[in-house]
Amino acid sequence: MGDFKLLPQPQEFNITGISSFSPSTEITHWAINQEKLPILTRGILPLKKEDNNGQAHLNYQIEANMDIPSEGYTLSIEKESIHIKAKDKAGLFYAFATLEQLYEDAKDQEVNLPLCQIIDYPKLSYRAVHLDVKHHLETTDYYYGLMNKLASYKVNGIILEIEDKLKFKRQPTIASDDALSIEEWRKISDYAKERHIEISPLVQGLGHASFILKHPEYHNLRDNPSSDWAFNPLDPKTYEVQFDLYLDAIEAFPHGKYLHVGGDEVHTSGRGSKEPALKLQLIWLDKVSKFAEEHNRTPIFWDDMPLLQADVYAPMFKPEMTEEEVEKVWEENEHKLLAFLDDFPKNCIYMRWNYETPQAPGNIKAMQWFTDHGMEVMGATAGQTRWVLMPQNDSNMENIRSFAVSSIESGSKGLLLTLWDDDSPHFELYMRGILAFAEYSWTGDKRSNEEIKMAFRQREYGFPLAAIENAFISDLEGPVAFWKNALLKGNKRNYLKSMEQPMEDGLMDFPNINDKGAWSVANADRLEKAAQYMELTDSISKKITLARSNALRNDYNLQVYEQVNKLAQYSPKILLTLAEYDNAVSRDEIMASAAKLKELKSDFNSLRKELENVYRKTRILNKPANYILDQDHHVHLANQSLNFDWQFYAEMLFFKQLDKGLEKEMYLENTDPLKK
Template sequence: MKKHLWYSILIFSVIFASCKPIKKTGDFKILPLPQEFEITGVSSLGHDSIKKVYSSSETEMPILSKVLGELVITKEVPEAQIVYDIDNTLDLGENGYLLTISENKIQIKAKDEAGLFYAFKTLDQLVIDAYEQKVNLPICTIKDYPLISYRAVHLDVKHHRETLDYYYNLIDKLASYKVNAIIAEVEDKLQYQSQPTVSSAGALSSEEWKTLSKYALERHIKISPLIQGLGHASFILKHDKYKHLRDDPESDWAFNPLNPKTYDLQFDLYKDALAAFPDGKYLHIGGDEVHTTGRNSGKTSLELQLIWLQKVCKFAEENNRIPIFWDDMPLKDSGVYESMFDSKLSQEEVDKIWKENEHKLLAFLDQLPKNCIYMRWNYSNSDALGNSKAMKWFLDHDLQVMGATAGQTRWVLMPQEESNMNNIRSFVNASIDNNLNSIFLTLWDDDSPHFELYMRGILAFAEYSWAGDKRTKEEIKTIYRQREFSHELSAPKYAFIDDLEVQVALWKNILLKGNKRNYLKKMEKPLEEGLISLPDLSNKGKWTSENEERLEAVEKIMISYEQVADQIDEMKEKTERNLYTLEVYEQVNELVAFSAKALLALKELDNSNNEQGSLSKVKNLEADFKKIRNELETVYSKTRILNKPADYILDQDHHAHLANQSINFDWQFNAEMLLFEKIKKTY
């Protein structure tokens, strides 16, 4: 396997550093924050002085990163810098540990194997901070354990996948921040043995996924599969072979739950997925955002969904998996759903909605499978009181519930709203307040930003789900930069991501009439209906006047672009690790700036006395863009497979997913490509 992207620079530096640590106080910031962390002095241990380890019970060492170098096991306590052991009687929750650093010794006691692994991950971060600040390790005591036991992130590969190396590196990254689960929405990216038609060319084999699953398990991460069912089934029902299983013959969206062959197919896919992910605890069965027609059966949409849900939950139970089901459709059909998406509603108003409609849910209570986990998801209004109300309703009726927040929803190019940190925080807090032991961070591939751009949200999720609400957003942003790049780069002057988010939000529709980027492919006349007009050379200045507000946004983008570019350049020079992440951000910045520059070129044409020169600039925009696109694709393709296979069948795109709108990477640049087409037709 290739050397890990994220740690290669650091590893080289730690092992071969010539800088000798000194005894002065350093700035040690662990993520996630330990439950108790007290520093009382400076030890004699430098970052490179940890050589030998000892365990009285000969407990096997966990799999270590390269941060500590090659540790040697000794049978003599005085020789060891690390003394560790597992003690199941410790008064700590599962995955807990005690870590003590004295003058010249590191003592670790862990509740279990996972706790021992996490103790070493914490030690890794202390060693990294000591190295980067050229100081010794602190004399300190740490008592630590997670507030939520199951902390899962989403790996959604519905529209593309990354290289296998990237997934292995990702697992190392997640493990370093004490994330302990992945739910993999594999769709057609698994080579199904029983239903090979479903699989895309280039899908990973069962053995490749299984090997990845084993690698993750060794790092205390369990991968469970998500195979969409009932609705969101376009990746299956788009194929001619399966059209007879559609609920609506004209739509590839949903299965017919009354056709027994629906279950034959779904169970085939489930069996192959469970074989590919043998170490997982769950089978996520989907089930959201679907209303079935009933095929003149006289059954309601909710009745039909419960028929399906009962059958697939029984399958999961028979195959020793716990089924997870998105909870939205029963809540919608019963009329209580609005209370979860209006954060302005008071508790009294929420209670009124439930009082008026709860009987509709209770009528079907006996049909809700008890072996199922009902996943209460909310990505934008997670502080709405209706969320906690729904969680409590499930729990009060002896039904299991898991919360699901989001680090990426339908944002184009990169996550927005400070990596959605407010919603991550509030939903994790709601889960802790309701004594839930599981939480899920969704990372949707619908509009497919680069996965590296999810990392700040993932670290925030790791922080809140382990430690609770102990740090502010600004503290987490600072620590994100320290942990992901270097201690020096934690300084406020390098906080460019929020500024870039603002640029991207302005960029999305800056060439368009309204919020239409996702819908350009569906328009009959996108040049007229979707794109802004171009300057009329016979009416100078009119276009500038009509686009005054848009051009003000352009000025903001260009000012921010220069600042962000300078920050990224400096960070690339100084970073200790994750240089590639900065390269990805750099490409986002360049793409956004291009659209702004294009509008400035149109403004110049609209006001120019040198019409030919300005027109030449406008006509050359396409050539300029090709260079930017080529560089972006070069960077992205280091880890991402950009193009779908030549024989790939695009589905009907019911929810206007950008990443589903072309075989190649054109979907990312639809608006820009249409601009060039319009320029050619106009001039």
């Protein structure tokens, strides 16, 4: 009969047998009430328009009076006919997206479509993904392909954090030279809208304003003259600049219902005014919220600072706290919020972001506080935070599930999946988390994470890779986490360029030529892990090679994982070769191990070139030559060089030190009379 794994899984999906529709069957279709055929994102259905409804295999219609939520539909595949009935245009689009997945599975397995009845609708009405382009852009073609993919999995919103990647007309200095024009972004927005995705801009406001305030002509708008982080909320010119950016962003993304104004992680003084920080924040929020409303946008605001300034923030990230303990914190501190309650805009959505502990009583209490006081609240989970090279923690699937479930149970309008570009993994590596979010925000909690991973592999690579023995992504997380600091003292990869002391101080010690073997003893635990991860990455390499030979689609995604695995394997290889060098005693052994280390440097240059060649197929790796890097208050890896050096600083630094160490070794070898 075949194995059909839809994603997201429909609310009701009953298979009762096998239809007469084979993958080679040409399906004639007929639109009841002249409804237009929706866009087919996968483009694989063998459809043919039929002029006679009586002979059509497939008929479809929109019936607004259906007893089903918005975006819902029914899909019935009978022996020789297919019937689709949708609540609205979006529902019709999603019905065909489901039919395409069914057809894709049938084609992969060379079986007929199943006899089945599907009743389907979303549990959350707004299912949005965050695109953060502050540190780099993808190619334009990639964005168009991404719109198709997200739509095919029933994502219906994007919050696009635009920073300087829009060619602003009203404040042109702010735009990066590689920014897309208003017209280019609008075309992408139009394309998304045709696929029932609304793109709304996020223009960072009060804080996170380095992309603006780093430019000399805006220095006078800084809250702190020495920092490019935050605007002065008491300067009227602050709003002239921000409103200009809003207007351009609204033009670029005309279909979005929201204007996300940011507002997180900032403490302002108003250039030394005596106003409390919370009051200043709400002055700013009131002004930008009114502007949004005047331009037919609902403002969205990250809600962390009012909660932090009122001392009720910490419990949201302490799931071990009981409800009683949380209530005590609120009893002691809620008055700090209530004192400014009238200043909170009521037209704003307060976005409660929590990437690790959404189930904590403190987080639930904070969301309820906004609701209890007449304000709308929406959650934000994460598929990528500050993980380097690739997302970790099973793509954060469990926390995504938890926040989706609590959002559904609370009757929330929707949920946002943030995908931060701070440390800039390749976007292809976000896909597993995105598809898990698509499942949980549409369907709710019906399948386990392992079942969703299996559906992910079937959907993204094809039926031959669905089985668990083909899984490798979670296995790769350990080697990647080890790679980050394998050659360093402590957790310093992000800080190599920003440390006050020389960069070399962040590098692990080099073997001492006068104390052979001591380095290996001191680094025994590190070497043990290196050996384990060498073995594991060898196993992963074989799985990816086999996957690439068996995958029916998305080979590029596998190519990216292949490069990540090679890079993750490289640091263990260095460490084990260093141990060999450290324990070498005879001149021949020393020279042989030194030669291996030098060869690793040559191998690294080839590895980097190969990785960059794969990445740049969809990603713009370098910033413009005249780009001004900001002050990097949060130490973002991707903000630390104009080219792609930031990804490899630890390795580059290591080889610099290696050359010095080998030169010293060779000098002593050649000048020691006992060794001549």
